[in-house]
């Protein structure tokens with residue numbers, strides 16, 4: 001079997017991976033992304049890693065079904081499954097929450113010494129991820145948006161380096177800001193609408209919170225000429 005169908009979201013993540021990377025995919029679940037990468041010309045090695053035994057067993061089944069030679073499945077928490085000899089230079093974390101992503105990275109600063117690329121698709125708070133990674137010595141090299149089954153996902157590729165992003169870049173994304181494509185506008189419009197809902201539900205005594213959100217919406221609207 002040499003072809004594998006993966007979601008639009010995973011395809012977009014795969015498109016951001018350099019062919020020669022040596023990868024750990026933390027929270028690989030079924031390992032479909034890793035199998036896809038292997039079948040589509042990834043030259044390096046991939047460690048498909050997950051904390052859950054069910055996920056690990058499924059990943060192992062999939063890897064043997066697709067007969068990929070450079071995907072190895074391991075069970076463990078975060079980056080604990082890596083050995084020095086793996087020479088990992090790329091971390092992928094997708095479908096995890098931002099707090100978990102950040103704590104996994106912060107708990108393993110020694111591993112990050114050799115990691116020059118981190119690709120993240122967080123389920124929550126991508127602006128906070130940019131700030132935390134920038135503080136850890138990584139900058140946004142590339143980022144993109146993909147709409148999959150009605151949800152807009154933000155995928156960010158960080159590289160190691162001393163580029164300091166502005167507050168505005170950290171919030172909106174330096175690359176997304178430059179492109180300001182249709183999905184970017186939709187993403188910001190969704191945020192504005194969510195804030196409006198919160199403002200409407202808040203009781204009048206929460207006036208400061210209401211004003212803060214109203215002000216935030218003014219800034220967001222200005223960015224997309226809404």
Ligand SMILES: C[S@@+](CC[C@H](N)C(=O)[O-])C[C@H]1O[C@@H](n2cnc3c(N)ncnc32)[C@H](O)[C@@H]1O
Pocket residue numbers: 026027028029030049050051052055076077078079093094095096100
């Ligand atoms: C929602 S799935 C995402 C799967 C896949 N990465 C994707 O994007 O489709 C999240 C996976 O992360 C795993 N996970 C959660 N916390 C983890 C941790 N601390 N270390 C490793 N894996 C973890 C879960 O077991 C689950 O399989």
